[in-house]
């Protein structure tokens with residue numbers, strides 16, 4: 001586990017954009033392609049916009065990048081809540097990404113069918129290779145959820161890498177999410193977290209005693225690779241950084 005702490009949200013975005021480019025180019029050089037699972041919600045929009053900007057657009061051969069989603073809301077793909085729609089507008093359209101490089105969750109199906117189909121698509125993509133994304137990008141909710149692994153939900157108990165339909169009783173909604181075993185098989189995992197509303201959750205996930213039911217993000221740590229947290233000062237405010245391996 002590695003921490004990168006920056007003063008401002010813009011600096012965090014810049015830092016994780018550079019990390020994305022380095023990780024993508026290393027994967028393309030080593031294996032000829034880069035598979036990435038994107039995060040949703042509000043935090044990564046600026047990252048996607050920066051990657052699609054003139055500063056970064058030419059830094060990666062985007063024809064060799066394959067996009068997946070760590071989680072998706074159970075809404076149509078043109079719904080403002082859709083993680084796919086956000087990535088489409090901020091990243092895919094500006095970079096002219098080919099549809100064959102984009103693996104969106106089919107939310108026209110029932111949640112269970114959508115999850116099963118997505119798991120099959122992922123298995124098919126990796127074929128006879130190890131089912132291991134080059135990079136999984138993650139966010140952190142104020143309640144310490146990541147992807148759609150929410151406190152006190154069934155998917156937290158999975159032990160086999162897969163995609164699950166996860167019911168959130170408090171909100172009475174379904175989400176489709178990669179489970180922790182699948183995420184942890186990734187070669188690299190990067191959390192992007194900024195803003196003071198996240199400070200408590202960051203502290204619980206990184207420094208508190210293990211309590212997976214309350215703080216599901218504690219489940220996440222790459223087994224064979226690297227887990228890196230990109231934080232701003234506000235999100236890191238409650239950390240005792242001296243006890244952690246932090247680079248500022």
Ligand SMILES: O=C1O[C@H](COP(=O)(O)O)[C@@H](O)[C@H](O)[C@H]1O
Pocket residue numbers: 039040041042043044070071072073083138139140141142145146147148
């Ligand atoms: O619901 C979700 O929330 C988390 C965190 O989102 P944020 O809006 O607080 O940045 C996100 O990582 C996840 O993909 C998303 O579906």
